[in-house]
Amino acid sequence: MEFLTxxxxxxxxxxxxxxxxxxxxGFLSVTTTKILRAATYLFFVLFAIAGLYLLLTYEFxxxxxxxxxxxxxxxxxVFAILLVKNLGEETEKVSCQKxxxxxxxxISGVVISLVTLFGFGFQNNESADELTANVNMETIxxxxxxxxxxxxxxxxxAASVFLxxxxxxxxxxATNLKKEDKK
Amino acid sequence: MNVPVEFxxxxxxxxxxxxxxxxxVRKNLIGILMSIELILNAVNINFVVFNRFLFPxxxxxxxxxxxxxxxxxxxxxxxxxxxxNVYRNMKNIDVDSIKELKN
Amino acid sequence: xxxxEIFIVVFITAIILVSAALVIAMLISPRSTNEQKGxxxxxxIPTRGTSWMQFKIGYYLFAILFLMFDVETVLLFPWAVIMKxxxxxxxxxxxxxxxxxxxxxxxxxxxGALEWK
Numbered sequence: 001m002e003f004l005t006x007x008x009x010x011x012x013x014x015x016x017x018x019x020x021x022x023x024x025x026g027f028l029s030v031t032t033t034k035i036l037r038a039a040t041y042l043f044f045v046l047f048a049i050a051g052l053y054l055l056l057t058y059e060f061x062x063x064x065x066x067x068x069x070x071x072x073x074x075x076x077x078v079f080a081i082l083l084v085k086n087l088g089e090e091t092e093k094v095s096c097q098k099x100x101x102x103x104x105x106x107i108s109g110v111v112i113s114l115v116t117l118f119g120f121g122f123q124n125n126e127s128a129d130e131l132t133a134n135v136n137m138e139t140i141x142x143x144x145x146x147x148x149x150x151x152x153x154x155x156x157x158a159a160s161v162f163l164x165x166x167x168x169x170x171x172x173x174a175t176n177l178k179k180e181d182k183k
Numbered sequence: 184m185n186v187p188v189e190f191x192x193x194x195x196x197x198x199x200x201x202x203x204x205x206x207x208v209r210k211n212l213i214g215i216l217m218s219i220e221l222i223l224n225a226v227n228i229n230f231v232v233f234n235r236f237l238f239p240x241x242x243x244x245x246x247x248x249x250x251x252x253x254x255x256x257x258x259x260x261x262x263x264x265x266x267x268n269v270y271r272n273m274k275n276i277d278v279d280s281i282k283e284l285k286n
Numbered sequence: 287x288x289x290x291e292i293f294i295v296v297f298i299t300a301i302i303l304v305s306a307a308l309v310i311a312m313l314i315s316p317r318s319t320n321e322q323k324g325x326x327x328x329x330x331i332p333t334r335g336t337s338w339m340q341f342k343i344g345y346y347l348f349a350i351l352f353l354m355f356d357v358e359t360v361l362l363f364p365w366a367v368i369m370k371x372x373x374x375x376x377x378x379x380x381x382x383x384x385x386x387x388x389x390x391x392x393x394x395x396x397x398g399a400l401e402w403k
Contacts, residue, residue, distance in 0.1 A: 011186050029221070030209070052191075052194075058235065060364070061249060064249060064252055075353075076350065077213065077217065080263040083267055083341050084267065098208060099208055102203075106201070107200075109200045110196060110197060117196065118189070122188050137367040140364045141367045141368035145364070150243065156361060159361060159383075160358075160382075167351070167387075167390035168393055171397055173265065173267075175399055177267065177271055178344065178398075256357050260353055260354070264350070
């Protein structure tokens with residue numbers, strides 16, 4: 001009973017609810033045969049991960065997760081599914097052997113990782129417990145816009161070139177298809 | 184009191200290998216892409232959690248997490264463009280039936 | 287009362303309230319079903335074909351531009367908070383960032399990605 005009350009804090013309960021959502025819907029999204037449902041389950045997983053970031057008191061990255069992942073990438077995936085005809089009606093058949101082999105691969109991976117993880121013996125940092133105040137936006141801004149050590153202006157600028165390459169690449173591919181449609 | 188760091192790590196390990204399972208078992212390319220999203224998210228949880236619990240005064244893991252999300256967005260956009268192109272050329276996006284490099 | 291106990295009380299109350307509302311509605315509401323109620327659109331005209339139709343590629347182009355500028359907004363947000371203290375140098379680096387992304391938009395515009403035809 002002592003043990004139980006020690007673990008039943010508000011943070012732990014929220015964590016367990018979020019973890020259950022993430023694992024259940026994550027599992028459903030890789031096992032369901034209907035691809036549009038898989039996208040919906042993925043959406044729930046991404047939402048719950050944003051909740052996890054909020055639990056860690058990192059609000060900005062939770063907002064980024066919601067706006068970029070849940071708001072952008074899932075929409076893109078759904079459009080892609082709808083662009084590919086007949087995908088929704090097909091139920092893909094996977095042989096039992098393949099399922100078994102990949103399940104064995106995944107489970108052995110889990111076992112190896114967990115053994116390593118618990119063998120390492122993490123000690124909870126005391127200062128992390130005290131740090132209940134969240135990181136404010138100004139700190140993030142100075143970290144992103146500075147050129148000193150531990151500051152990230154160069155990746156910020158590189159991201160723009162990266163996004164430019166990405167826009168051009170996908171526009172080239174998609175406008176070619178658009179021309180084919182017109183003909 | 185915070186949630187112990189091991190809980191987060193166990194969660195991200197399980198999510199990672201759920202993604203790996205999906206990556207192997209899925210046949211169509213969009214399903215594989217979704218499994219990759221799950222894997223990326225599991226890794227991202229690890230970055231953020233290590234930053235929060237081990238070096239809360241610096242924002243290194245935080246920034247890494249941010250850039251991983253951005254790269255994932257770009258990767259998905261380009262991958263879907265390629266998938267739609269493959270579908271138009273082959274009328275199929277099953278990995279088993281895509282064998283030709285050039286018709 | 288610790289925060290954990292308060293949380294449990296609030297959580298259980300929320301579950302009970304919502305499920306009670308649903309159960310009461312299920313028990314006392316009158317029911318009638320006919321074929322027209324099951325249709326996806328209640329506009330009087332019978333629907334034809336399946337709901338699974340192929341989308342135009344134009345939707346995808348707009349979605350991709352939306353995603354890219356979504357990412358851009360996310361990156362601009364931390365700068366906007368500390369704009370004053372960074373001064374001209376911060377403005378220059380952000381303008382460079384914006385310039386490069388506007389090149390992408392201009393390219394998409396020129397290739398006709400924004401035309402709805």
